[in-house]
Amino acid sequence: MRGADATRYEVDPPIATAREPKELPRARACLHSAAMEAHRLKGQSFAMTRRLLRLCLFLALLLAPWHAAAVELRPGQGVPDLAAHLRYASDPGADLATMLNRFRTGQFGPDLDIHMLDSNYAPEAWAATELINASIADGRAPDPFAITLDIPVVSEVDLYLIREDGLTENLLTYSIFSAFDPAQHAATRLRTPIFEIAPQERVILLAHIKFGPFQSLQMALETPSELEGSTFSSGIALAAFYAFSVACLVFFVGFFLALRDWTSLFYALLYFFGLGLVAVTDGLLFRFLYPNRPDLQSAVGFFILFALSGSGFLLAGHGFGQNGAVRMARSVRALALLSALGFLASLASPGTYAAMAAYVLLGLMVVLALASGGAWRQRQGATHAISLWLAVATVLAILAVLVLTVTGWGGNAVQPALAIKLVYATLLIATITSFAAQFIMIRRQHAQAVAEKVAALEQEAKRSQELLEAEQNYSRARDLAQLRQRQLATASHDFRQPLASLRMTLDGLGDQVDPELRKRLGEAFDYMEELTGDYLSETAPDAPPPSHSGGEDEPYALSLILQTVHQMFHDEAVSRGLRLDMVESSATVTVPPIVLMRIVSNLVSNAVKYTRQGRVLIGVRRRATGPELWVCDTGPGMTAEQIETFRQEGQKGAQSEGHGLGLAVCFGLAQEHGLHLRVHSLPGRGTVFCLAAPPAA
Template identity: 55%
Template sequence: MTRILHLWALLFFSLLATGIARAETVRLEPGQGIGDLKPHLVYESDPSASLADILNRFRSGKFSPTLKASLLETNYAPEAWAAVEIVNATLNDGRAPDPFVLTIDLPLVSELDAYVIRESGFTESLISYSIFEPFAPEDHSVTRLRTPVFDIAPQERVTLLVNFKFGPFQSFKMALETPVELEASAFASGITHTAFYAFTISCLIFFFGFHLAMKNWIGMLYAVQFGLGLAFIAYIDGLWFRFFFPDRPELQSSTGYFLLFALSGLGFVISGRSVATAGRETRLSIGLTALSALSIAGFGLSFFSPGTYVAFFGYVLLALMFISVFLAGRSWRRSEGPAHVSSELVSAFGTVLVVGLIALMVVGLETEILPVASTVKGIFSCLLIATMTGLTAHIVALRHKHANAVQAEIAALEAEAKRSRELLVAERNYTRARDLASLRQRQLATASHDLKQPITSLRLSFDHLADHMEPPVRQRLAEAFDYMEALSNSYLAETAPRNDGTETAESSDPTGEEDHAKKDIAITRAEPAETESYELSLVLDTVQQMFGEEAISKGLKLRRVTSTRKTAVPPMVLMRIASNLVSNAVKYTEKGKVLIGVRNRGQALELCVLDTGPGLTETEQQTFLKAYKKGSTSSGHGLGLSVCHDLAREHGLAFTCQSVKGRGTQFRLSLPASS
């Protein structure tokens, strides 16, 4: 009797243990997939086991509910198996099998094999992906891997087995979707990725352009570094492999390591330049700059040992780079002058937000609080906006301080001129300083005016895509564009002449020193290199793309007449003139059309911009060619025609205007033709 009781107890506990270890069966509702299979997966890590051994271990309940694959156990991609049992709960009433697609979102996975094992024992290979094979579009859905469509019949029970060889991330998402669900999720993912890259690229263009205009080299280096960061994110999303070298998989590893170590190396260079005292090298600046040699060494080592150890070394350098850039950035801002409170608040808020996202990502690796790929994009966006906003606010504050210092210097020169016996010399010095400050101010105002147009164009493109975005994303992007437009407008407003009757340096020149000031500035400019000939259609097409959306929104027809004629006028000069003319034409034309094209005039050419707007009188034409002169109903800054006139005069081009009040305006720019 005792032996029988022992046998029954042993049988009971064996069945209980088998029931506990065995993975749960996932039930498919009719016509629906499963958006997240990961909570139902069990795992086994044995690279040497065969598919049959893995299947037997799964069915005998030997899989673990947790993933046990360390990234640093060996200098090679860690490997693991994931399994789940699925039953189609659809009523078996003779209907056709249901189609499904398995999708896996695992950034930079090295290799992946997926199998479906049916109750009959038939094993079907769904996908066999390797990063060492050419890019196959049919294996991808935006940034995810996908299998071909496979069927699961009603009441059929199947086992899914997936073998991973991980890249730098073990965080993944797996879903079983119907073809309709896959199409919807792929569309949403495509819109999200497009919005992210469009937003970050527009921010980087503005960031670089602003600091280029301010001649702030540290700011421009930051913009380049964020450009490298965006390229690295694009590499994680697989865009480099998809678009640049789909048939050269051997470039995958070297490209990734180059971006990783270039990002840390440039960061150390920025740190070293930031802590250099008044342009002079210190031990700290030399040491930080020398750390970039470790990045170069790491990249060289990746050619001999492209495994997880070198990647981990790159991540350590990246962490050290972030710390050094943060501390060096604070040191640089303080060395340039007292840090503005807004700059400090933005930097502090950005730091807290980034640290919080990193903490959530690290703590939530097991529970997937935040997906790694999305968190990396969030961290990058926070760093970009915080750095761009804080650094720009600091530079603008320094400009105000510099302007106040210039005003104080001018006042001191005035007082000295009144007291000095050499009154003429003092007055010339005073006027010279004032003219130089005014001309510098005009240059900065023109740069802000030119930057405003591409920002407006990007804003219109964003508004066109906004309907497909989530409301929080749309609101954050709109706020960012509002801030960039407000910053550009405020800078233009600050550089405009005062309306209190005070005479500016450009409106009065009693000593005739303005020409000397202009010559001094011209001398400091490098002679431009000789421009190669190019087709004018390049400029015409670009201008039409920039203002096409704005014209459509006003109900106007913006036409351009293509031309194969060539010219050697610097393209940036011609682009600035054409964009200002078309911008004004679209802005002030209420109905009708705007036309841009080129006319042949013998050996010369004429770039023409015609509109059906309100037209200009002779007096208005002469008035609006001067800076900051505009009509009573104008919402602009009075710089567009002035910029065109000045650029044409500086490059020896004839700029004319023909207009009939109430019937439209025609602007003509004579250009030398090239063969």
């Protein structure tokens, strides 16, 4: 028979004799036919039997325990993911021989069925697989290999190699409660010594593991060269990660020292303990700080966990306090005290339940820190979408890692050490992005404030320049005014002698002059003498400042001023073909008469001088606030710009022959003596001046 399904039947050859009867060939033919029929029936029976055997074998394979196929090893190549070929069983009380027998009989399953919350002790399990060196047995030397295990914060590991002849080798015996042994580590992974597997040799790899807080198992079979390369690359990656993390911590401290922002200091404290948690997961604190004190492992790990949650609660409380939520801030700070109590409880009962309490506090801390951080970003300025969404995504990732760690649902799909590093680095990037954005915003605000200050200084310098120019103009105007006063005083003094001579001449004429004319000339001489006397008294070195009120004089009728001005300019108006009309009034005022005389005479003089046709009217209107003295003409009028120009001394029109003092003197006198002078003018229609005076008491 060849093959499982091949079946061969043989028939003995016929026996030949010397003499055969004639019937013998016929009988032999019948016998042969009968034999062939029997053979056919027997073949059908065997075919039916084979079908039944195949069905039974198929059912047996379905109902029998599953057996894993052996992992084939190629020459010079390892198996980077040996955990994918592992089979698991959990029986804390079983010994090595029992579990080896169970594996050989197919009682190991494909799932690691352990959970963190099963008890307050480290969950344990057995894992096994079968290896076969597929190299050709042509006399070549055995292939060297080493096993590496990545199990973060594992409690105990026993790794056995069982050969075909029953020889059992203890490749690794590791305990977290033993001193650090560099020979058992390749960077952050556990490793076995180099062992050999001969060509075509079958071995069983059996591991007994007591897990820590993470029920994740990564195992690899590596050649010596592969082990050396993976250890080197892992060391470079670790150095880069820790260098980046330390640089970020320095950034936070520098930010605090530069701006005195306590939020950055709290972030530095939070990420300091976060980096400590990563170092505990990688086993670096045990390796470099207390390698000969394994009894500190549990206490240091729980201290880092609870210190991380406590610093996060302090950060969140500070953030809520800055945003005015005082009660919320106090409640969150109280959770930091709860973290301290949790650490004290972990010293009394270190185990799974204490770790679970730390995980719950960590999850709560992450949520509160995110909430307070968002409020802090809004207080600092516009919230940056990139950093905000990055922070939200990282918080969700942290919560997912915590849930998978506590429940064990992640299995080997989640590598805790790598996940913690990614979460930590992402949080660092998100926080630094927020601080960098805040720093940029502060720089912009500072630049804007500097620019505004520079603009304010420029405006102040401009105003100072204008004040300097105004002071210089005022000094020139004051000097000019003093010169004009001296000139006016000199002129007034010079006028007094001719006026006295004219008055003497007028008095000498006696009856030769018409009485009416003599009266008018006398009033004119009186006005001129009083005017020159006032100029001399005002320009004297010890002259008191002019009074701005007219209430100290006796009341007098405004008609006196109107009549005098009318007599002074009546003849001139007639000579120019104009009518100078006056409306009598009985209103009385206490304004010094010389002031009104000077203002009204200037206004009437200008009106008569520049009015080509029509008339000039002077009169008084009674108002509730006091009498108003009006001077109206039908002259060319003025625009608002011209009025504003003529109010300044030395400014005059193109056709003016004077010195540009008339209107300026009128407005100046009115302002000095508390009077209000208004102008209403339409170009081509005429001008109206209104001088409001206070009524007599």
